[in-house]
Amino acid sequence: MKSHISTTINGDSVEFLCEPSQTLLQVLRNDLGMTGTKEGCGSGDCGACSVIFDGELVCACLVLGVEAQGAAIETVEGVAAHDQLHVIQEKFLEHAALQCGICTPGLIVSTKALLEENPSPTEAEARYFLAGNLCRCTGYDKIIKAVMDAAATMRQGA
Amino acid sequence: MVALTYHAPDSLEEAVQLLSTARQPVKLLSGGTDLIIQMQGLIQDERLVVDVKKIPGMRAADWMEDHLRLGPSMSCAQFTKRQDIQAVFPGLVEAAYLIGSTQVQGRASIGGNLCNASPAADTIPALIVNRAACLIQGLNGTRRVNVEDFLTGVGQQCLASDELLVAIEVPNPAARTRDAYLRFIPRTEMDIAVAGAAVSVTLDDTGVCTNARVAIGAVAPTAILVPSAADALIGTKLEDDALLAAAAASSQAANPISDRRGTVEFRRHVVGVLTKRAAKIAANRVGAL
Numbered sequence A: 001m002k003s004h005i006s007t008t009i010n011g012d013s014v015e016f017l018c019e020p021s022q023t024l025l026q027v028l029r030n031d032l033g034m035t036g037t038k039e040g041c042g043s044g045d046c047g048a049c050s051v052i053f054d055g056e057l058v059c060a061c062l063v064l065g066v067e068a069q070g071a072a073i074e075t076v077e078g079v080a081a082h083d084q085l086h087v088i089q090e091k092f093l094e095h096a097a098l099q100c101g102i103c104t105p106g107l108i109v110s111t112k113a114l115l116e117e118n119p120s121p122t123e124a125e126a127r128y129f130l131a132g133n134l135c136r137c138t139g140y141d142k143i144i145k146a147v148m149d150a151a152a153t154m155r156q157g158a
Numbered sequence B: 001m002v003a004l005t006y007h008a009p010d011s012l013e014e015a016v017q018l019l020s021t022a023r024q025p026v027k028l029l030s031g032g033t034d035l036i037i038q039m040q041g042l043i044q045d046e047r048l049v050v051d052v053k054k055i056p057g058m059r060a061a062d063w064m065e066d067h068l069r070l071g072p073s074m075s076c077a078q079f080t081k082r083q084d085i086q087a088v089f090p091g092l093v094e095a096a097y098l099i100g101s102t103q104v105q106g107r108a109s110i111g112g113n114l115c116n117a118s119p120a121a122d123t124i125p126a127l128i129v130n131r132a133a134c135l136i137q138g139l140n141g142t143r144r145v146n147v148e149d150f151l152t153g154v155g156q157q158c159l160a161s162d163e164l165l166v167a168i169e170v171p172n173p174a175a176r177t178r179d180a181y182l183r184f185i186p187r188t189e190m191d192i193a194v195a196g197a198a199v200s201v202t203l204d205d206t207g208v209c210t211n212a213r214v215a216i217g218a219v220a221p222t223a224i225l226v227p228s229a230a231d232a233l234i235g236t237k238l239e240d241d242a243l244l245a246a247a248a249a250s251s252q253a254a255n256p257i258s259d260r261r262g263t264v265e266f267r268r269h270v271v272g273v274l275t276k277r278a279a280k281i282a283a284n285r286v287g288a289l
């Protein structure tokens, strides 16, 4: 039997019907058409599905859709302010920190969570925090450069 | 995934009621980082999922008069950020910090780690050395079970079908007592323990160990308390021969399997080394008080 769920996604109230067996990732992508959040593994290993759930960075594939009742969720679609890219997104572009792009939305969301928690991470702290976001293309170096540059730029802006 | 019915009771009474009247097999949902994967694969038939996170107190951690009352569903991310807990139980916090990625930490809980009862669960040896107990609620009231007795086998604990874990109680440590946890994994981060050891030591003013607890993980069907390793430490100043004796006792107590991550011989050896090193770290922590 489908459950009726009321939640908040990127600040908007959202209602949906879902089976208890659906993950939040399936609901986002298949039912709500929010395909920015990617599925890499579906088993909590790759971080492509990273979203912020009640203030906590989580894998959307490890949350049931029904658990979203009353929650506040932030996805990659909420990172940019309308047409204005977020500094993190600009820095990923500037440093060419992506190739196929499957890992990128997860990394953008995770980097946002990192910099909200720790605006001045060391490179080691950034690598540790982002260790749950796998990238099979870039070798991570450009990603880390983009993250460190975004952190520095955001500190200046603040 | 298998067919599920989902309930998120907001009281303990309602939860126990649901558990005791369920017609299908029940799965208790806490952080879901193990359960959701299991439901995608291993489990084939229908399940009633009871999400325990909305029950008051399940995600809190509060200091009571003589113990820390830990809500089983508090996320590892919340738990490891608690400086007050880190100051008193650094070994328990470091064990929780080793579980999974940042994303997994955002959901995974200590109660879930405990009830999932993996032989390799990182927090379990650290709970055992800290004399933690499980507060269990069922149809006929509550009972307390020490963590080392809570576990009954690989993936198994002693919860009856009408019962759930409502709190983990960790007694305030005695004066000059600290803990430590170490594990071995083949890479630097995000892996499952091949062997793990937690140690808690109490030292007097002259540095003599007056009390100790040693527990080892991933080297037997459940994490186990090793009194012989603790005895090797008690009465000593943790000199090299005492540490070696404790290491030998842990190796002796281990009953591991060989698999692709480690052989029996390797696991036996390494759990001794971890015991020795964790004892030193715990003692240094007492020294720094």
Ligand code: FES
Pocket (backbone or CB within 6 Å): A038, A039, A040, A041, A042, A043, A044, A045, A046, A047, A048, A049, A050, A059, A060, A061, A062
């Ligand atoms: S799709 Fe969720 S972690 Fe890979």
Ligand code: FES
Pocket (backbone or CB within 6 Å): A097, A098, A099, A100, A101, A102, A103, A104, A134, A135, A136, A137, A138
């Ligand atoms: S750019 Fe392809 S996975 Fe990272």
